[in-house]
Amino acid sequence: MRKKSWLYLLPLVAGLLGASGSPGQAAAAESWSVTGVNSTGCASGDWNIDVFAANFDGNDYVMHTVVTSGGLVYMNEDAGSITNGSDTWGLYATETYGPTTGTYPIPAGQPMKVVLRVERPKGTVLSSWTMEAKSCDSATLLFNGSDLDDDRLSPPADKCPTRAGASANGCPVVTRALSVSKKSTPRRVTGRLRAPGQPAYAAKRKVRVWKVRPGPDKLVGVRTTTAKGTFSKRVRAGRYYVTTVAVLDPATGYAPPIRSRKVRVR
CATH class of the missing domain: 2.60.40 (Immunoglobulin-like)
Known part of the structure; x- marks a missing residue:
């Protein structure tokens, strides 16, 4: 969901975006990232974020937004395609991609995760960005970065970007x-x-x-x-x-x- 941004800018955790790269340093592959937080809240539509899209070459992408908290899915959106550049994105109750399991408002006091996936065709993930907030009513971010394998580690620190691992380098450990x-x-x-x-x-x-x-x-x-x-x-x-x-x-x-x-x- 896109709309014009007029709300005050809430600060991101220092260093998170710097560690994950900036719009001016976008990789050659398609990327869709969270670059700012405009508003927070636990009701549907309260969250509004700044996003940046780069290196898209057509209109046949699927922009898949998933919001989860406490093991429940609150947003599961197929937003169709997107154009390159900056935009704003609202987080709200929708099932245009698939079913949800949670009902707004999201309970406060537990982490809330937002995943922005670029897919082409639907179901084939080309890139994935994860933003995790301390709570639905907090702009404090616990993680904000490219994370295709969902292990909360971004390249270049993640040496196995397509294989989730618990080791410091983001790789599964092979026992010898x-x-x-x-x-x-x-x-x-x-x-x-x-x-x-x-x-x-x-x-x-x-x-x-x-x-x-x-x-x-x-x-x-x-x-x-x-x-x-x-x-x-x-x-x-x-x-x-x-x-x-x-x-x-x-x-x-x-x-x-x-x-x-x-x-x-x-």
């Missing part, structure tokens, strides 16, 4: 195990890197073999794991362990660096 054993004739350190369900995180990966000694430990070799994650390194007598670095794939997730237990080769 690094086992190591010893052979005495000939002396070798052998082992295997495993990543259950994600074999690409274990195959053809570099592992480093370290010898324990007074002061800094000594790197005695680097090996590349086989397709099954195995490796072997001939060594002298001593105590050894193996490490491997982190792996990040924006499409699948993040595997932290890992270190094996120590073994003694005699």
